[in-house]
Amino acid sequence: MPDIHVSAAVIVDEAGRVLVVRKQGTSMFMQPGGKPEAGESAAQTLIRELHEELGLELDEADLQPLGSFVSAAANEPGHRVIAEAFATSVDPRAVTVQAELAELRWITPDDIATLPLAPLSVEHLLPIAWPASAG
Helix, strand or coil: CCCCEEEEEEECCCCCCCCEEEEECCCCCCEEEEECCCCCCCCHHHHHHHHHHHCCCHHHHHCEEEEEEEEEEECCCCEEEEEEEEECCCCHHHCCCCCCEEEEEEEEECCCCCCCCCHHHHHHHHHCHHHHHHH
């Protein structure tokens, strides 16, 4: 199964909601982030992607490493995603949809059952954000 390497962010606001995004032309919501460019570290990739997609200005000190996680890719059948994940907190007013994103949502555990979410989010990243809600 081909691998897709990405960096992903678990972004939580002061109310405990988690940010998920949906890219244009797709139906699944997922953590923001993306694929590395040549020579980038996982943290550098995430900082660049969060700036391009959401207008956020972060540096490596703002990111808490969470580890590496593997799941089926949400938008590329037959592939698996290998994500280096990081946690951070932001003010929701600082986030705007940009680049290839179609929409963003700040979700709570109640949204998991009704929102189409990427396997990586459901299996690994949202349980980190909400350990008490994990299946």
